[in-house]
Amino acid sequence: MAEPQVAYAQDEHGRPFIVVREQGKKTRAQGIQALKNHISAAKSVAQIVRTSLGPRGLDKILVSPDGDIQVTNDGATIMQNMELESQIARLMVQLSSSQDSEIGDGTTGVVVLAGALMEQSEALIDRGIHPIRIADGYERACGVAVKALEKVADRVEFGQGAGEQEELMKTARTCLGSKIVSKAGDLFARIAVDAVLSVADLARRDVDFELIKVDGKSGGSLEDTALVKGVVVDKDFSHPQMPREVRDARIAILTCPFEPPRPKTKHKLDISSVEEYKKLQEYEKQTFENMIKRVKDCGANLVICQWGFDDEANHLLLQHDLPAVRWVGGPELELIAIATNARIVPRFEDLSPEKLGRAGLVREVGFGTTRDKMLVIEECANPRAVTVFVRGSNKMIIDEAKRALHDAICVVRNLVRDNRVVYGGGAAEIAASIAVTKAADEIATIEQYAMRAFAAALDAIPLALAENSGLSPIETLAELKSRQITEGTSVLGVDCMLTGNSDMRSAHVFDPYLSKRQQMELSTQLCRAILKIDDVIEQHNVE
Structure with missing residues (x-):
């Protein structure tokens, strides 16, 4: 009796197509378990940076693989230097980087808030609420919170x-x-x-x-x-006998080296006598002097060169009373050009008076016993x-x-x-939390549970501030919430410095409105993206 034939989809070499590898060759998490794994990763990352929040926040020491250390409490720096295996943890790093690149501040707060939102969503998932409904409720709550921020914001x-x-x-x-x-x-x-x-x-x-x-x-x-109203360059004049300062400087910025031009083909130079060597030496000297003459003829009294020049050229520059700086990097050259209204010149033939930069004073400054020197270019043509x-x-x-x-x-x-500001110390988050809770009570759909969870996540910021300041977190938050509601004010926050004053307006504790709004919106967007991921397939290339 013939065996049954099995049909496979095959490529041109007769090999079967593999849609999903066999169970022994992959790791897979699905459904609720995948979501729980995501939430656990987000909570772990948030817990790491949570202790760095606020004026009493603690620093982290980061050790690189080659032994270099960094001590910082900047959220973006901590996140970028952590080696993370989980994909969700890497998303949290990108969240912090987005806040840093767009706003520049609030990088710790945005991670703490996102971690709190994910933590709150875990309880809702356990109660049987669909992740998409949670994400919808979070977005609705975020809109309410942003409107509350606009109401409490003051213009400066x-x-x-x-x-x-x-x-x-x-x-x-x-x-x-x-x-x-x-x-x-x-x-x-x-x-x-x-x-x-x-x-x-x-x-x-x-x-x-x-x-x-x-x-x-x-x-x-x-x-x-x-x-410094100007530019500071970590270089000094190329010769120790050159003047330490140049007044009314007319600066030539060169990206070409002070050296004789080299033929652009393979060549061989045979020198068989002293006279020929002297001719070559004289040619190089004459070439250097022609270069210096071009610089001086255009009116420059200071040369800043991207490349180096040898001792002979350096000596000739000193003889011709032309101070020079060598080995200046490209970014510094661009900044000097912007500050002095100069044009960067790639060839000596292109030098002209209108391409020179102008500065009132260029001086060399020394530091400490090591005699380190730096150049300071002041009174520039572009004062900005x-x-x-x-x-x-x-x-x-x-x-x-x-x-x-x-x-x-x-x-x-x-x-x-x-120019809008909201009040720090968690005052803005508490005001937004109260507004979101109130709005949730007026909603009949299931999103009200997610909105209350969003309000609870906002409370994570003042709780972390109180905890890092050595206060009782729950008592402090309960008192501030009660006072904000009964007194009808949104300026009460956590007294992190223990001055006895919870009024953030009189304590001059301000945060830019842009920063707080961006924190809430970015955190909500990330949570929505994570809650929509229910299947993680990690392929192992095992043949």
């Missing part, structure tokens, strides 16, 4: 005058309160405000970050940090280019100070874009 007025920047200063101080630079918070807040207003276009409500450079040098203290020069006891402190300063600059930038 500011200008470029000396007495018109206090509100910006208060918001920048709030941002810096949880950072390692908090002891020099007033100085860094002033630097952040001055840097942004120096480059801001208030008519267009726009800030060009390309004009703000943040540089640093080990040594000194955080209080030595300064804002600024550099923040950060000092600190070591590289770790400087790196964290740069991250803190970046957050503060972003906060001020956000207020230039939209």
Whole structure:
């Protein structure tokens, strides 16, 4: 009796197509179990950064595979440096990166809120509510929360005058309160405000970050940090006998090296006598002198070169009284060109007076006993280019100070874009939570459960702030909620610094409205995406 024939879909080589590999060659989670795994991963990541929230939040020490360390409480930095296996955890990292790139601040809060939303959804799933209905309720609640933020937001007025920047200063101080630079918070807040207003276009409500450079040098203290109206370059003049400063500088920026041109074909040069060697030496010297003559003829009295030049060229530059700087990187060249209104010149033949940059003063500054030197280019033709020069006891402190300063600059930038603020210390989240809970009571559909869960997730922010400050979380939250409802005010938040004042308006604890709104919207979008994933197939290439 003939055996039954089995039909397979085959490729051109006669091999069967594999739609899904056999059970021994794949790992698969489906349905509720897959969702529970996603929620567990999101909760784990949120729990890691939760303790870094607020002015009393703790720092993390991150150790790279090669032994380098970072000490930070910046949420985006912590997330980006963690090695995560779970795909959902990686989505949380992308969430933090999105907040950082769009807003620049609130990177820890957005992860804590997303983790709380996922945690609340687990209880709803256990009660039999479909994940899509939960996601719909979250989106509905997010709309209510954003409207509540708009109601409680206040507008701050500011200008470029000396007495018109206090509100910006208060918001920048709030941002810096949880950072390692908090002891020099007033100085860094002033630097952040001055840097942004120096480059801001208030008519267009726009800030060009390309004009703000943040540089640093080990040594000194955080209080030595300064804002330079110009450019700071980590280089010095190429010859120790060149002048330490150049006034009324006319700068030639070159991307071509000071050296004789090389033939662009394979060649061989035979030198068989001293006279021929001297001729070659004379030719090179004459070529250097022609290059220097071209630079001086166009009116330049300072050369900044992307490439190097040898000792002979350096000596000739000194003889011709032409100060020079070599090995300057491409980004620094571009910033110098923007600041001095110069054109970057790729060939000596293209040099002309209109391509030179202009600066009132170029000076060399030394630091400490190591005699490290840097160039400071001040009184530039374009006064909008600024550099923040950060000092600190070591590289770790400087790196964290740069991250803190970046957050503060972003906060001020956000207020230039939209000058609304909400109140910190969890006051805005509590007000939004109360509004969402009230709206849920008026809804007859099943989404009301998800809306109440959203309100409970919003409470995670003030709970974390109270916990990190050493307060009783539940008691503190219950008291603040009760007072906000009975007193009809939305400015009451967690007194993290234990000053006895829960009024965030009088304590000058402000957050940009843009930051809070983005946190809620991004968290809701991520939760909706995760709740729609119910099947994870991990393929193992086992033949």
